[in-house]
Amino acid sequence: MKDILDAIQSPDSTPADIAALPLPESYRAITVHKDETEMFAGLETRDKDPRKSIHLDDVPVPELGPGEALVAVMASSVNYNSVWTSIFEPLSTFGFLERYGRVSDLAKRHDLPYHVIGSDLAGVVLRTGPGVNAWQAGDEVVAHCLSVELESSDGHNDTMLDPEQRIWGFETNFGGLAEIALVKSNQLMPKPDHLSWEEAAAPGLVNSTAYRQLVSRNGAGMKQGDNVLIWGASGGLGSYATQFALAGGANPICVVSSPQKAEICRAMGAEAIIDRNAEGYRFWKDENTQDPKEWKRFGKRIRELTGGEDIDIVFEHPGRETFGASVFVTRKGGTITTCASTSGYMHEYDNRYLWMSLKRIIGSHFANYREAWEANRLIAKGRIHPTLSKVYSLEDTGQAAYDVHRNLHQGKVGVLCLAPEEGLGVRDREKRAQHLDAINRFRNI
Ligand SMILES: C/C=C/C(=O)SCCNC(=O)CCNC(=O)[C@H](O)C(C)(C)COP(=O)(O)OP(=O)(O)OC[C@H]1O[C@@H](n2cnc3c(N)ncnc32)[C@H](O)[C@@H]1OP(=O)(O)O
Numbered sequence: 001m002k003d004i005l006d007a008i009q010s011p012d013s014t015p016a017d018i019a020a021l022p023l024p025e026s027y028r029a030i031t032v033h034k035d036e037t038e039m040f041a042g043l044e045t046r047d048k049d050p051r052k053s054i055h056l057d058d059v060p061v062p063e064l065g066p067g068e069a070l071v072a073v074m075a076s077s078v079n080y081n082s083v084w085t086s087i088f089e090p091l092s093t094f095g096f097l098e099r100y101g102r103v104s105d106l107a108k109r110h111d112l113p114y115h116v117i118g119s120d121l122a123g124v125v126l127r128t129g130p131g132v133n134a135w136q137a138g139d140e141v142v143a144h145c146l147s148v149e150l151e152s153s154d155g156h157n158d159t160m161l162d163p164e165q166r167i168w169g170f171e172t173n174f175g176g177l178a179e180i181a182l183v184k185s186n187q188l189m190p191k192p193d194h195l196s197w198e199e200a201a202a203p204g205l206v207n208s209t210a211y212r213q214l215v216s217r218n219g220a221g222m223k224q225g226d227n228v229l230i231w232g233a234s235g236g237l238g239s240y241a242t243q244f245a246l247a248g249g250a251n252p253i254c255v256v257s258s259p260q261k262a263e264i265c266r267a268m269g270a271e272a273i274i275d276r277n278a279e280g281y282r283f284w285k286d287e288n289t290q291d292p293k294e295w296k297r298f299g300k301r302i303r304e305l306t307g308g309e310d311i312d313i314v315f316e317h318p319g320r321e322t323f324g325a326s327v328f329v330t331r332k333g334g335t336i337t338t339c340a341s342t343s344g345y346m347h348e349y350d351n352r353y354l355w356m357s358l359k360r361i362i363g364s365h366f367a368n369y370r371e372a373w374e375a376n377r378l379i380a381k382g383r384i385h386p387t388l389s390k391v392y393s394l395e396d397t398g399q400a401a402y403d404v405h406r407n408l409h410q411g412k413v414g415v416l417c418l419a420p421e422e423g424l425g426v427r428d429r430e431k432r433a434q435h436l437d438a439i440n441r442f443r444n445i
């Protein structure tokens with residue numbers, strides 16, 4: 001692995017040099033173990049500790065198949081899906097690997113007693129499989145996390161609709177929180193050249209998801225002037241949704257839970273900010289009963305911030321706790337677009353406010369190939385910026401996942417895999433200098 005790192009870091013290395021490097025037999029990877037899926041049985045969700053289930057193991061390098069690439073991972077990032085994997089909720093991800101393993105002989109590689117997790121990477125292509133022409137050894141890349149087979153016509157207009165659609169590193173094995181990752185070559189995209197490895201690895205999953213959910217016609221199709229309510233506006237998804245709203249001429253109404261997070265939103269350029277903690281909204285009176293008076297108080301606050309207007313688009317992901325309020329505060333004909341249910345997936349809302357006011361709920365999930373590419377292009381052009389706050393070593397990934405699970409983090413949390421330190425991998429210093437403040441906005445808060 002040292003030879004690989006030396007070659008990547010040497011300015012004299014050619015693609016042929018990288019292609020000629022022998023692959024190691026094994027590599028260090030963040031895993032969860034199949035024989036531990038019951039380890040948290042009986043505990044409350046918040047008490048399930050990713051530091052106990054996440055391991056750093058030496059695992060064999062997987063066989064490379066047609067249309068695939070092996071990538072030396074310089075840096076990765078923690079996504080909430082790795083938190084779900086590590087607490088075995090809502091399902092153990094080993095069920096996904098078993099199901100994938102039944103698809104073909106090649107897919108059987110993924111069905112193992114350990115799961116190498118992680119759905120983001122920035123790194124360097126080491127090897128490509130038969131049929132890969134667009135990428136070669138030595139290319140500096142990021143990878144989006146959409147894995148599809150594309151053998152059914154269902155996915156030919158929108159690759160997210162492929163019946164064999166999976167999230168790499170969550171529903172497949174050999175993910176990005178590791179020194180080497182296995183991807184389909186169609187997941188590869190050029191690494192933004194003004195960013196370091198860890199900055200480039202941070203946006204992928206959440207930026208692409210926010211792009212489809214908010215901007216794309218497959219999601220809410222946001223337009224100029226829209227009032228967009230963004231839950232968790234300084235979190236992983238929200239920090240990109242806020243940037244898309246601002247860059248697209250919309251008006252983000254940012255919901256956060258602390259003065260520091262409010263300050264981050266202000267620094268991004270948002271003006272309408274609600275501190276849900278300071279204002280003490282309690283949308284649920286008890287576990288089974290919502291309080292419409294609280295929805296109204298929340299809606300009144302939104303009207304104060306918008307000069308009397310209601311919400312055109314709600315960017316939803318907290319789920320059960322907020323969904324009733326989200327449906328209520330949306331304007332006539334408006335849209336609630338949801339990609340998750342962090343606080344619980346059995347939602348409850350007053351349907352009269354949906355049908356009588358002709359509102360729409362749109363389900364959104366990651367992004368198709370093209371949307372992921374467009375979202376990455378905006379990062380590469382310096383129109384949207386990474387929101388990296390803190391960087392951990394591969395050894396400390398369990399702690400990084402714990403921080404995200406406990407909502408102790410800001411924006412995105414990075415992980416160094418092969419990169420020996422932060423700040424490496426920047427190729428275009430001039431472009432970087434133009435955007436330096438924005439790139440560092442979330443750092444060390
Ligand atoms: C990019 C990052 C993203 C994120 O972070 S997202 C957040 C993390 N992700 C999650 O939390 C999602 C985790 N996934 C899940 O919870 C589950 O993945 C689903 C609930 C989405 C699906 O459940 P399942 O059990 O995997 O599949 P079924 O579709 O419920 O299939 C079970 C059986 O039900 C049958 N079935 C499905 N639809 C119908 C129908 N319309 N009518 C009759 N039967 C149906 C199937 O065929 C199958 O059957 P048979 O067990 O016999 O094979």
Ligand SMILES: NC(=O)C1=CN([C@@H]2O[C@H](COP(=O)(O)OP(=O)(O)OC[C@H]3O[C@@H](n4cnc5c(N)ncnc54)[C@H](OP(=O)(O)O)[C@@H]3O)[C@@H](O)[C@H]2O)C=CC1
Nearest residue numbers: 080209232235236237256257318321339340342343365366
């Ligand atoms: N379907 C898909 O493609 C994707 C789904 N997801 C899912 O989306 C969810 C969020 O992911 P991500 O943004 O990366 O996570 P983060 O934890 O980084 O951010 C989520 C933010 O939501 C806010 N929040 C959390 N709980 C609540 C609550 N009960 N009520 C109101 N606000 C809350 C918090 O902000 P604050 O405390 O400041 O209010 C938090 O910072 C996860 O469940 C994840 O699995 C993520 C990416 C893709």
